[in-house]
Amino acid sequence: MFPTRLSDGYRAFLDGRFQSEQSRYETLADTGQKPEIMVIGCVDSRVSPEVIFDAAPGELLVVRNVANIVPRYEPDRDSQHGTSAALEFGVQALRVKHIVVLGHARCGGIRAFADDSEPLSPGDFIGRWMSQIAPAAESLGPKPADLEREYLRKLELASVELSLRNLMTFPCVRILVERGKMQIHGAYFGISTGRLLVRDPATGVFEPAVADMPPRAPMFRATAG
Numbered sequence: 001m002f003p004t005r006l007s008d009g010y011r012a013f014l015d016g017r018f019q020s021e022q023s024r025y026e027t028l029a030d031t032g033q034k035p036e037i038m039v040i041g042c043v044d045s046r047v048s049p050e051v052i053f054d055a056a057p058g059e060l061l062v063v064r065n066v067a068n069i070v071p072r073y074e075p076d077r078d079s080q081h082g083t084s085a086a087l088e089f090g091v092q093a094l095r096v097k098h099i100v101v102l103g104h105a106r107c108g109g110i111r112a113f114a115d116d117s118e119p120l121s122p123g124d125f126i127g128r129w130m131s132q133i134a135p136a137a138e139s140l141g142p143k144p145a146d147l148e149r150e151y152l153r154k155l156e157l158a159s160v161e162l163s164l165r166n167l168m169t170f171p172c173v174r175i176l177v178e179r180g181k182m183q184i185h186g187a188y189f190g191i192s193t194g195r196l197l198v199r200d201p202a203t204g205v206f207e208p209a210v211a212d213m214p215p216r217a218p219m220f221r222a223t224a225g
């Protein structure tokens with residue numbers, strides 16, 4: 001049976017948001033989508049880009065995968081590359097002007113990598129997928145026995161950095177960025193606090209997205225970022 005939560009939610013959408021945005025939907029259907037911003041986010045149900053950025057239909061091109069990872073450019077014909085296909089579509093067909101890699105706190109994929117978790121199934125899809133962030137972990141050095149939350153946060157941020165570097169391995173991305181026609185950004189959403197940090201491209205430091213942000217979680221008040 002189709003979940004009642006979804007049919008109820010759809011009813012609310014039909015009576016509410018669809019009513020108020022019907023002309024926008026009609027225009028988007030007639031003229032096609034032209035989002036200027038692409039977001040690469042995590043599958044995490046708490047980190048929905050459309051909700052966090054209060055986006056209207058047609059505004060954001062979103063691809064979500066485990067731990068918001070951009071793989072390196074690998075034009076081999078033997079593998080399926082879902083995220084790379086979405087990137088190709090966003091960059092080459094839709095000509096997005098911005099790509100945002102949106103990391104987040106308490107990421108289960110990052111934790112699975114850091115804990116070297118047992119495979120969830122014989123295919124070990126998560127383990128193999130998350131192995132891509134090994135260079136980010138190596139950049140942090142050995143994992144401390146204490147300060148686990150602090151380490152995971154550093155790994156979450158370093159993983160965003162790695163994805164930004166991987167983005168630049170895609171020739172279509174690199175050329176447009178170097179010509180100033182597209183920008184790539186790193187961001188990080190703290191779930192419990194609602195804080196959004198945005199990476200300063202000049203310094204590499206993740207800074208508050210807006211001046212009047214909610215306060216940091218207590219355990220991070222004494223640290224940078």
Ligand SMILES: [Zn+2]
Nearest residue numbers: 042044067107
């Ligand atoms: Zn996640």
